[in-house]
Amino acid sequence: MIERVLLGAATVFILVSLVGVYRTIVGPTTPDRVIAINFVGSNVVIVIALIAAAIGEPGAxxxxxxxxxxxxLLSISISKFQVERGGVL
Structure with a gap:
């Protein structure tokens, strides 16, 4: 029973991540894209943890x-690149 709840929660996080993917593609600004990429990445971490708990695999x-x-590290490097390029107001 708990496995179904965890997998259902993982599905919800995947669906919410699609909003972040849309924001990554559309923008409108580069900082919006960086935040969206970080948002999607954080949701992927949550999904991996939920699936690991559901299948009982702590190694995941x-x-x-x-x-x-x-x-x-990706978020920091993209932000640093933007600052050096002069893209930050």
């Missing part, structure tokens, strides 16, 4: 943790 939480760190 390590994958979620590594993905969270990579998501953070």
């Amino acid at each position: 939480l390590d994958i979620a943790l590594v993905y969270a760190l990579l998501n953070f």
Whole structure:
């Protein structure tokens, strides 16, 4: 029973992430895209954790943790690139 609830929650997070994908594509500004990419990445970490809990595989939480760190580094590097390029007002 709890597995169905966890997988249902993961499905909801995937559907919510589609809004972030739309915002990543449409924009309108680069900071909006950076925030949307970070939002989608955070939701992916949550989905991985929920699926790991649903299937009873604690090793997958390590994958979620590594993905969270990579998501953070991606956001920082994109922001740094924008500052150096002069795209920040």
